[in-house]
Amino acid sequence: VDLSPASYTWTIQKERAKNGGFNTYPVGSKIPTFWVKNFVFAATDGKDTVVKKEGTASVKIAGAPAKNKTLTQTLTLSGVAAGKFTFSYWAKGTAIPVAGVCRGRVRLFNGAAVTLTKVILCNNGTYAFGKKTLIFNATSAYTKVDITFTYSKASGTVWFDAVSLMK
Numbered sequence: 684v685d686l687s688p689a690s691y692t693w694t695i696q697k698e699r700a701k702n703g704g705f706n707t708y709p710v711g712s713k714i715p716t717f718w719v720k721n722f723v724f725a726a727t728d729g730k731d732t733v734v735k736k737e738g739t740a741s742v743k744i745a746g747a748p749a750k751n752k753t754l755t756q757t758l759t760l761s762g763v764a765a766g767k768f769t770f771s772y773w774a775k776g777t778a779i780p781v782a783g784v785c786r787g788r789v790r791l792f793n794g795a796a797v798t799l800t801k802v803i804l805c806n807n808g809t810y811a812f813g814k815k816t817l818i819f820n821a822t823s824a825y826t827k828v829d830i831t832f833t834y835s836k837a838s839g840t841v842w843f844d845a846v847s848l849m850k
Contacts, residue, residue, distance in 0.1 A: 698831060699758055700848040704729075706738035714754070715742065719823040721753045728752065734842050736773040736812045741844035746783070751835040752817045754843075758828045760850065763823055765791040769849040770801065770830070771816040783836030787815065789848065791825040798823045805841055812844070 701717040714720045715727025720729070724744075729741040744752050770789045779785060785805035791798050799822050803815040832843050 697850060699760060699828070700756060701758070702756075702847050703846040704736075704850075705737040705740055705742050705844055705846070708740070709830065715740075718742075718754050718756050719767070721751070721755075723750045723752050723802050725733075731842060734748060735843035736842075737774070738844075740796070741775075742832070743840060743842050744832070745837040746780070746834060746836040748837045751784075751833065753831055753833050755756065755829055755831040758830075758848075759826075760823060760828045761826045762824070762850065764823050766821040766825075767818070768801075769816065769818050770803065771814060771845075771846070771847045772803070772832075772843055773812045773814050773845040774805045775810065775812040775844075776806060777809050777840045779805065779809070779839040779841060780836050781807050782836045783834075785834050785836060785841055787843070787846075788830070788831045789817075790829050790831070791821055791823075792827040792829070793823060794824050798809045798825055814845075820834060 705715040707716040713728045730740045732740045735741040788802045
């Protein structure tokens with residue numbers, strides 16, 4: 684077995700998510716720069732400067748019956764099959780029910796076609812900030828990546844912070 688440094692292939696990953704810690708907000712906005720919310724966000728959803736994992740703020744999303752709340756960032760990023768990604772985020776929950784969806788998702792696209800979807804689910808119940816991490820490889824060439832956080836539960840509250848997509 685050759686253990687010399689010349690026998691290794693080194694890959695350096697670079698941060699790709701913009702404003703990953705949710706620390707930059709346009710004046711008067713409760714949604715971080717580079718992120719887009721869907722229309723069902725309530726006035727109480729968004730920037731939370733009290734409950735946070737790092738920096739100045741996290742994003743808080745409260746549950747509501749029949750509401751599917753999403754926060755998305757789209758990145759123009761291209762690559763080939765087998766490209767390695769590390770996706771992670773921190774989540775904190777209060778009274779998260781079992782029914783419904785709470786997740787972070789990464790999708791790779793080739794043009795308009797989705798070529799890969801990876802999901803990390805949030806925990807149910809009440810818990811302190813915990814890190815969620817997923818390492819995966821692209822399965823085909825891609826031209827765009829999106830990161831989406833979804834909360835569609837009838838009650839409870841989730842906080843997302845310290846989002847990272849490394850490639």
